[in-house]
Amino acid sequence: MAITDPPKIVTARMGHDDSHTLERYLATGGYEGLRTALAKTPEAVAAEVDAASLLGRGGAGFPAGRKWSMLRKSPVTYLVVNGDESEPATFKDHLLVERDPHQLIEGVVIAAYALQVTRVFIFLRGEFALGLERVQSALNDAYAHGAVGRDIFGSGFSVDVVLHPGAGAYICGEETALLESLEGKRGFPRIKPPFFPAAIGLYGDPTVVNNVETMSNLPWIMTNGGAAFAALGGGRSTGTRLFALAGHVTNPGVFELEMVKTTFNDLINAPVLGGGIPNGRDLKAFIPGGVSAPWFGPDQIDLPLGQDEVAEAGSMLGSGSVVVMDDHTCAVRAAWRITKFFSRESCGQCTPCREGSGWLERIMERIERGEGREEDLDLLMDACDNISPGVAWPPQQTTICVLGPSIPSSISSAITMFRDEFLVHIKEGGCPYG
Amino acid sequence: MSEPTPIAAPRRASLTPAAPTHLNADILARARQLIALYPEARSALIPLCHLAQEQDGWLTPEAMVDIAGLVGVTPSEVLGTASFYDMLHTEPVGRHVVAVCTNIACLLAGAAELLEHAEDSLGIGSGGTTSDGAITIEEAECLADCDRAPCVQVNHRYVGAQTPESFDRLVADLRSGARDADIPSHGTLIRVQRTTGIEADPAAVAEERRLAAEARAARDASRTDGGAG
Numbered sequence: 124m125a126i127t128d129p130p131k132i133v134t135a136r137m138g139h140d141d142s143h144t145l146e147r148y149l150a151t152g153g154y155e156g157l158r159t160a161l162a163k164t165p166e167a168v169a170a171e172v173d174a175a176s177l178l179g180r181g182g183a184g185f186p187a188g189r190k191w192s193m194l195r196k197s198p199v200t201y202l203v204v205n206g207d208e209s210e211p212a213t214f215k216d217h218l219l220v221e222r223d224p225h226q227l228i229e230g231v232v233i234a235a236y237a238l239q240v241t242r243v244f245i246f247l248r249g250e251f252a253l254g255l256e257r258v259q260s261a262l263n264d265a266y267a268h269g270a271v272g273r274d275i276f277g278s279g280f281s282v283d284v285v286l287h288p289g290a291g292a293y294i295c296g297e298e299t300a301l302l303e304s305l306e307g308k309r310g311f312p313r314i315k316p317p318f319f320p321a322a323i324g325l326y327g328d329p330t331v332v333n334n335v336e337t338m339s340n341l342p343w344i345m346t347n348g349g350a351a352f353a354a355l356g357g358g359r360s361t362g363t364r365l366f367a368l369a370g371h372v373t374n375p376g377v378f379e380l381e382m383v384k385t386t387f388n389d390l391i392n393a394p395v396l397g398g399g400i401p402n403g404r405d406l407k408a409f410i411p412g413g414v415s416a417p418w419f420g421p422d423q424i425d426l427p428l429g430q431d432e433v434a435e436a437g438s439m440l441g442s443g444s445v446v447v448m449d450d451h452t453c454a455v456r457a458a459w460r461i462t463k464f465f466s467r468e469s470c471g472q473c474t475p476c477r478e479g480s481g482w483l484e485r486i487m488e489r490i491e492r493g494e495g496r497e498e499d500l501d502l503l504m505d506a507c508d509n510i511s512p513g514v515a516w517p518p519q520q521t522t523i524c525v526l527g528p529s530i531p532s533s534i535s536s537a538i539t540m541f542r543d544e545f546l547v548h549i550k551e552g553g554c555p556y557g
Numbered sequence: 558m559s560e561p562t563p564i565a566a567p568r569r570a571s572l573t574p575a576a577p578t579h580l581n582a583d584i585l586a587r588a589r590q591l592i593a594l595y596p597e598a599r600s601a602l603i604p605l606c607h608l609a610q611e612q613d614g615w616l617t618p619e620a621m622v623d624i625a626g627l628v629g630v631t632p633s634e635v636l637g638t639a640s641f642y643d644m645l646h647t648e649p650v651g652r653h654v655v656a657v658c659t660n661i662a663c664l665l666a667g668a669a670e671l672l673e674h675a676e677d678s679l680g681i682g683s684g685g686t687t688s689d690g691a692i693t694i695e696e697a698e699c700l701a702d703c704d705r706a707p708c709v710q711v712n713h714r715y716v717g718a719q720t721p722e723s724f725d726r727l728v729a730d731l732r733s734g735a736r737d738a739d740i741p742s743h744g745t746l747i748r749v750q751r752t753t754g755i756e757a758d759p760a761a762v763a764e765e766r767r768l769a770a771e772a773r774a775a776r777d778a779s780r781t782d783g784g785a786g
Contacts, residue, residue, distance in 0.1 A: 197769060197772055198765050198768035198769045198772060199765040199766060199768070199769040208701050209698070209699060209701070210699070211660045211661050211662065211698070211699035211703075212660070212661055212662040212699065212703045213699070213701060213703075214701040214702055214703050214704065216701070217701040217702065241757055241762070241765070242596070242755075242757070242762075248701075249607070249642075249644045249713065249746065250644070250656075250700055250701070250710065250713050251701070251713075252712070252713040252714055252746055252747070253714065253715070255746065255747045255749075256747055256748060256749045259747060259749040259750075259751060260749050262751070262753075263749070263751065263752040263753065266752070266753040266756075267752075267753075272753060272756040273756040273757070281756065281757055282757075283594075283755045283756055283757055285594045285595070285755075286751070287600075287603075287604065288603070288604060288607060288746060288747065289603070289642075289644075290603050290606065290607070290639075290642035290643070290644040290645050291642050291643030291644035291645075292641060292642050292643065293698060304603065305600055306597065306599060306600055307597075307599035307600050307601065307602030307603060307628065307630075307638060308599075308602075308638055309637065309638055309641040310641060310642075326596060326597060326769075327773050328769050328773070367703065367704075368704075369662035369665075369703035369704060369706065370661070370662050370665045370703075371665055375662075375703065375704035375706070376704045377704070410661075414660075414661055444703075446661055446662055446665075448665065452665065456664070457661060457664065457665075460659065460660065460661055460664050461660075461661055464660055464661075464698055464699075467698060468698065470641075
């Protein structure tokens, strides 16, 4: 394995301070992909995205082309962009919306053309105040430039793009909750089936929901061809992907890497990437794809950054965020904080998730405080089992959405990998890490 | 399976919303522009709540009544929706809402200690506001700025990783107004206004929507599963 030097597909402009402006965007090939797309038929544009085998970059990794092909024929259809990036330690879309908003808008219009959609909503989490301002400025400029709005670049195709601010709720990253929120309601995930908003989406009409990073790949795919994209990466994981690296590393940040060719070891330790663990400490564990994912230990560090490869090893690449914990980290405290997050963010519709997350959080807290009991470990696993029977990966589900089944991941990982640490907390009445 | 007994139409259908009395002319004009961007007015509910917070700093009961009238729901539906969301404050908050993330990446960088320092030095707990109305402290979930941990936002503007010492300077600057140019008072979220309305032909949009509603009705009528859900 090695660090390859793939073309920068979505981060090409990040070296420029003015990467968010229309001037810089046009000077660096901006909106050429859209012109290429508009010269083709919508079907040919969709076929190009199919050829790229672009997997959705939001977390579930569903092929974008297949999602598009499921869109039910209807008098009116919608495209909604999911920019509610809230999975803990995920911060790639933050970079894309603040630093290259025109790339997102160009991708959105390409997708709208392929889908023949006339109205698009870009849903950005409300906490991205600067990102919201950057995208709105870029939209204003793009309308004036003729890249959005009526008769785009004289092609006869028209689409309106509306920026919609969220208001702070992790669950709105779940696409049906996002649609409820966009309809002006509480962010309650919808009952499935239908499994995809392509059947029944916004206002009950067929809707495609795609992630910010997925959209941002489209200009490059139009300019360079789907085959060039598919030639990068390996297996089902084609192209490059943004990996957000955080926690105990020397250089945390967002890195665009070729899928599969690069390993977690490269990402964490290579001097040009994570730069290793500081203070002369060793790796204790890492979370490979957002806090919903089961943890990995040092023995799995040579796994490639590929969707199927990580899934086969018992976890998920998810949202592309990697959290590194050094050997001075308290596993109980880390798992407790993640559980507290899910407890706070459970929308409250389903009993196993609403009640279970609170129980789990309180038991984890009392263990961390040194007030736990030995039978608490079985109690934790039993409560996890009620939310996700079998506590296996991929998880079973007793709830409307996957927030519930994500809760046991960190708890069962911590207990399985660091059972002794739990017992020390319980027997010595406190946290050995202080 | 027998047809369910029809229930009475919702009461709000017969209510004529009162004219807005609380939101000022500028906010109202912007609110109406926002509503026009959506096929259904209720979609503007959350953006309008942000606008109301821009005027008042928080979401007042009077503003919720106005919003309800503007988007065609009851005031309690506005409250019921707003209370779901962390950014919409149905109680007064300080001019500066300081959010300290303590989620996993920030926890590993000392965020719990930073939050403790913030609470101790300001003499308030998370969710509390200083007596001068300047600062509200919130323990936040992940704010997606994890390479600058522990992450702090003031009124949803990132201020970079903080230490206890830099946090004290930040608070002093907020109180003195030294950061007012880059951090607007709480409630002002997006300072860039949209310059273009919907460019699509309104008649064509209305026709699309009408046909879609017909298609939905036909689809619902053809369902054989009893129509649950």
